[in-house]
Amino acid sequence: HMFYQIIIHTPVWVWALLALLLWLGIKQSRPGQPSLLRITVMPLVLTSLSLSGTVSAFGSAPAVMLTWLAAAAVLAMVVLLSPLPDVTRFDAHTRTFQVPGSWVPLALMVGIFASKYVVGVALNLHPELSHETTFTLGFSALNGAFSGVFAARAIRLWRLALVQTSGSLLTQGVLS
Numbered sequence: 001h002m003f004y005q006i007i008i009h010t011p012v013w014v015w016a017l018l019a020l021l022l023w024l025g026i027k028q029s030r031p032g033q034p035s036l037l038r039i040t041v042m043p044l045v046l047t048s049l050s051l052s053g054t055v056s057a058f059g060s061a062p063a064v065m066l067t068w069l070a071a072a073a074v075l076a077m078v079v080l081l082s083p084l085p086d087v088t089r090f091d092a093h094t095r096t097f098q099v100p101g102s103w104v105p106l107a108l109m110v111g112i113f114a115s116k117y118v119v120g121v122a123l124n125l126h127p128e129l130s131h132e133t134t135f136t137l138g139f140s141a142l143n144g145a146f147s148g149v150f151a152a153r154a155i156r157l158w159r160l161a162l163v164q165t166s167g168s169l170l171t172q173g174v175l176s
Helices: 002-008 012-027 036-058 062-081 104-125 127-131 133-171
Strands: 089-091 096-098
Touching: 012 104, 036 062, 036 096, 036 104, 036 133, 062 133, 089 133, 096 133, 104 127, 104 133, 127 133
Parallel strands: none
Antiparallel strands: 089 096
C-alpha cells in the first residue's frame, strides 16, 4: 500500500523523464555513430544532474563533496585504464565515432535516476536521514561513481579522436 502511494504521488514529469532515459539508453545498446558534441554533452548533463542531486539532497558539506569527488575519480580511473572496444573508430572529417552498442549507458542513466528517486522518497518519509552519515556519504559515493564512469567513457572517446586527428594531420603533412 505504501509503495502504491509513493508511485501515484510521484509527479508525471518524473515518469516522463524515466521514459526518456530508458529510450536513450536502449538506443545506445545498438551500434551507432555519435558526434563529438553528443559524447560530450550527455556526460556533462548527467554529471551535473548527479552532482546537483547530491547537493540538493545532502548539501555541499566538505565530506559530501569529497566523497562524491573521490568516488568519481576512482571509477573514472578504472574506466580510463580499460581499452575501448576494438571496433571503436573516429572519423575526423565527419567528427563522428563508430561505436558498438552498450548497455552501460542505460545502466548508468537508470542508476542516477533510481538513486535520486530513492533518496527523494527516503528523505520525504524520513527527513532525519539527511543527517545520517552512512546514508549521505553512501549515496554521495554512488552518485559520484556513476558520474566517474560516464565522464571516463567520454574521455576515452575524446582521446581516440585526438590521437586519430593528430595522426591524420601528420599523414597529410599539416603537422610536420
